Amino acid sequence: MRSVILKTATRLVSALVMVLAVYLLWRGHHAPGGGFIAALVAATGFALVALSEGPAAVRQGLRLRPSHMMGAGLGLALGSGVIGMLAQRPFLTGVWWPPSGVVVGTPLLFDTGVFMVVLGAILSVLLALEET
């Protein structure tokens, strides 16, 4: 399927979808949103590209194997738990920096990890199915 309309629309829409995904990820800290839903939104963007330009374009655009993405995401999520442990508290205890205000904390790190795991998992299934 190499439709010009789909291709042009995809360029516009997929960029918007990515921005929306990052927004959802960021806002998930205190409001509805979060890593999982952001990854689903981002995956629809990649799915659009895979439909219009083929799975090879997605792999090229990603520059990162889905398996590596899953590994890195799982590592980030685990690492956010270990940071709590380094602060002499139980595993997964939230730690924020700077300590007083809520600016950047381990929950955001955990959410980013979830985002990468989910996106990596969906993309590896999606690309595997597209390529058969």
Add this chain to the structure above:
Amino acid sequence: MTNLLIYPILLPFATAVGSLLLWRRPALQQTLSLIGSAGHLAACLFLLAAVVQDGIQVLAVGNWPAPYGISLVADHLSVLMLMVTGILGTATALYARGEMAISLRSQGFHALFQVLIGGISGAFLTGDLFNLYVWFEVILMASFGLIIWGQGRAQFVGAVRYVVINLLATLLFLLGLALLYGLTGTLNMAHLHQQIMTQESHGLVTAVAFMFMAAFGIKAGMFPLFFWLPASYHTPPIAISALFAGMLTKVGVYALIRTFSLVFLHDTATTHAVLLVAAGLTMVTGVLGAAAQNEFRRILSFHIISQVGYMLLGLALWTPLALAGAVFYLVHHMIVKANLFLVSGLSRDCSGTLELPAMGGLYGAKPFLAVLFFIPAFSLAGFPPLSGFWAKLLVIQSSLEAEHYTVAAVAVLVGLMTVYSMVKIWIEAFWKPSPDFGPDQRAIVPSAWKIAPVCALALITLCIGIGAEPVYQLADTAARELMAPQVYVRAVLGGAGP
């Protein structure tokens, strides 16, 4: 607070991360995976030492106090199960190194394997029922991936059955959870114990209890919910099916023991009576099914079912001795059964097949292999002084003490039938002359990666058999903890306990 509890979960997942990041370096992945397995075993042993020394250990994950947050709880039963998980994880990881070609071991294998070990450890450690559901799903996801590893035709047939029935079980589990939450407003197991014990009417709770029994019964291979097990366990590569045979059904048994010794204690006259009947039928059908089989791994698969019956019997009798027997049985069975599957792999290397009629002559060609088969097989059948003898003795003695003579007779008879099956494999595969068309068995030498774990597991079986006392002491302490849930509740909820 002790972060010691998180390591048996954290280490396998960290290893999985490492092997995913080393996607294109199969050799490094392999080394990392073996180190990770050994580290996991060490973490489990440290936790065992801590629990033996200081009693039940609790970790409130994320510093959210129970019952609001998720707590990890390690009592004697949990750490015993964890210890065996560590042993089997290391043994099967070594065996997989020898069994599968490096192309088959590259990519996602090690990650899935480690996630499976981490999921099993999580299931053994969690003190929250919904978290148990999540760990069950983690185990399922990893096992789905592993059961089709290598992608043989038969594996897909087995995998479809495995996947559908196990998914049904988790959905049933989830439905029970929903109703239980509606009834009590909590999902922390210690808190559930308090809530259910103080409730007036128990009709719905009993209904929910049976939902859980069915869900975990499917996982454990309990009668009449076991048909998926022998239809799928003989299909994947040996190391994977050994890990499944040793661990997965036992996670179901563990979940049954945990829930029916902590949560559903309101009406033991009904629930444990049903468990007793189910346990008896599980033993009989499993062993009869095995008698009809002619393939090495299928016979072993059916024997998993009959042995699960003994463990459930220990739970159903609900006396300290019977529970100690069940725990001892679990420890003994996980090691022996996994070892038998590994031995079946060595036999397949030598005779090229696992169909018993086409095998033979292994005793003459490979006497050492015959000894390696003999130890776990006759331990499974319950020959003294091997570990299975003590396990069976405890369960049968407790059923006599509880005056359940029929069940005791069934247990003895099933033990005899187990001897029949093991002797059948012995005669067909090892004793009878080698068929003419087979390969030259003397010329084949299995790699040391495969022989080492089998020897180690056989040695552990011998040690448990000859030095049964320390293991019995641990099992006895575990049983006493299970019979007195107040200790568990107080450890989790603090001073709020009764």
Add this chain to the structure above:
Amino acid sequence: METVLAIVCGCLVAGGIYLLLSQNLVRMLFGLIMLSNAVNLAIFVAGGLTHTQPALIAAGDSVPGASMANALPQALVLTAIVIGFALLVFMFVLFYRSYEVLGTTDTRRMPEDGPARAYPSQNTTTRQEMGP
């Protein structure tokens, strides 16, 4: 409202079981999807249905307003949906692959006792690794 939703749950379970009893893999997949939706709905209903505010704390406040919905069943449903989604994706891929390998979606036509011996490729690789 609870009664209506309970009946809906029952219908979904009935439909799901009916489809699961079929011998076609695709119908079984749909049956499991229906069952998983029924269970998710059951969690939601069992958690109690109330006409209240979402479980969010307004900016500047430190405690929630007067009445707030129980957030736990929602979190449970969300987790269950996420897990169910992942399992169903895997099942879809498994069924698709087994259709490719076995050439059928009819469970009756799958070999009852599949060839239980080792697969040639796997066995040869073991032999090679064994060495002298």
